Amino acid sequence: MKKPLWLLLLPALLAGAYFHLNKPEPVTVTTATVSTGRVEDIVTNTRAGTLKACRRARLSLATGGQIASLPVRKGERVEKGRLLVELWNRDRRASLALARAREKVAHARAREQCAPVVAAYRELVRLQRLVKGKAASRRQLDQARAEADSRQAACEAAQAELRVAQARVEAAEAALEQTRLLAPFAGIVAEINGELNEYVTPSPVGVATLPVIDLLDPGCLYASAPIDEVEAPRLETGLPARIHIDAFSGRPFPGHVRRIAPYVQEREKQARTVEVEVDFDTLPEKVTLLPGYTTDVEILVAAHDAALRIPTEALVDGRHVLVVNGNGRLERRRVRTGLSNWEWTEVLDGLAAGEQVVLDVERRDLVPGMPVRARPREDAAR
Numbered sequence: 001m002k003k004p005l006w007l008l009l010l011p012a013l014l015a016g017a018y019f020h021l022n023k024p025e026p027v028t029v030t031t032a033t034v035s036t037g038r039v040e041d042i043v044t045n046t047r048a049g050t051l052k053a054c055r056r057a058r059l060s061l062a063t064g065g066q067i068a069s070l071p072v073r074k075g076e077r078v079e080k081g082r083l084l085v086e087l088w089n090r091d092r093r094a095s096l097a098l099a100r101a102r103e104k105v106a107h108a109r110a111r112e113q114c115a116p117v118v119a120a121y122r123e124l125v126r127l128q129r130l131v132k133g134k135a136a137s138r139r140q141l142d143q144a145r146a147e148a149d150s151r152q153a154a155c156e157a158a159q160a161e162l163r164v165a166q167a168r169v170e171a172a173e174a175a176l177e178q179t180r181l182l183a184p185f186a187g188i189v190a191e192i193n194g195e196l197n198e199y200v201t202p203s204p205v206g207v208a209t210l211p212v213i214d215l216l217d218p219g220c221l222y223a224s225a226p227i228d229e230v231e232a233p234r235l236e237t238g239l240p241a242r243i244h245i246d247a248f249s250g251r252p253f254p255g256h257v258r259r260i261a262p263y264v265q266e267r268e269k270q271a272r273t274v275e276v277e278v279d280f281d282t283l284p285e286k287v288t289l290l291p292g293y294t295t296d297v298e299i300l301v302a303a304h305d306a307a308l309r310i311p312t313e314a315l316v317d318g319r320h321v322l323v324v325n326g327n328g329r330l331e332r333r334r335v336r337t338g339l340s341n342w343e344w345t346e347v348l349d350g351l352a353a354g355e356q357v358v359l360d361v362e363r364r365d366l367v368p369g370m371p372v373r374a375r376p377r378e379d380a381a382r
Contacts, residue, residue, distance in 0.1 A: 229271075
């Protein structure tokens with residue numbers, strides 16, 4: 001007896017129903033769209049950098065003593081050559097006055113001793129002529145020569161004494177200068193470590209002490225930051241850079257590399273780094289930048305515009321990505337990459353614009369071939 005058709009199809013229908021009822025639900029994954037845009041190869045600092053003044057002097061006196069004059073205040077702007085600190089120095093000023101007085105005496109004595117020299121030699125010449133004409137004796141000529149030579153010697157001795165007196169004046173002036181601290185350049189007094197009538201002493205050899213005056217020029221600033229030694233060979237002066245200042249978050253300032261230290265800094269329990277200095281292209285207007293601000297730098301080594309790119313976080317082991325294919329399933333795909341930074345990676349081969357790459361690469365429940373539901377992340381499209 002021939003079986004009905006529905007009875008023959010029943011096993012297939014039951015199997016289909018079982019599969020449909022037990023079909024796994026697609027897993028929702030966060031994705032980003034493969035797009036085109038700018039990708040930069042950037043080198044950044046390993047530890048926080050510092051905003052520094054191009055000119056900063058931590059000044060101390062060359063001698064110790066009691067502060068007698070402190071004509072400046074913290075935060076005051078001063079011109080070059082302005083007196084900042086003066087120690088009690090009445091003894092040195094008196095020594096200078098004495099030296100100058102002795103210089104005047106020596107100068108007068110030199111004029112006194114040197115004035116007769118010309119007359120003495122004229123008399124010598126006159127007697128030489130008379131001797132030739134036998135109008136004067138040889139004895140008179142010898143006396144005239146001795147007198148002229150004596151006058152010349154006395155003049156030279158007086159001039160030597162004058163030079164000694166002048167040197168003593170210079171020594172007294174130098175001793176007095178040691179008690180005065182002058183501004184080596186125009187700037188702002190950042191710190192003052194001392195008060196009137198307090199005693200200050202110079203730093204002993206090999207022992208650092210606080211400077212009496214900390215003077216800086218805020219008209220020229222630069223960012224100094226440590227770069228990992230591995231990245232140093234890729235850098236060169238003149239490369240464009242961006243300066244990020246914590247106090248102005250989200251507002252990078254354009255600059256360029258001005259100096260790369262010619263040595264590697266070695267510090268215990270820290271990575272070895274190379275100090276890099278970055279100049280501002282132009283100091284921003286209506287923004288007060290203070291030396292000492294925490295800074296970070298981004299140095300642009302290379303850049304490609306209109307590059308095919310994906311978020312860097314989508315990479316698996318740096319060579320693969322998970323793609324949501326046209327069937328709604330995960331596909332592990334190998335890619336060849338180009339320029340890269342912490343945000344974007346350039347894709348040279350393996351992907352096409354518009355494809356969806358998975359960003360949840362750390363999830364252990366994602367397996368190639370499984371059904372997924374893409375949920376594009378908005379910020380990944382920018």
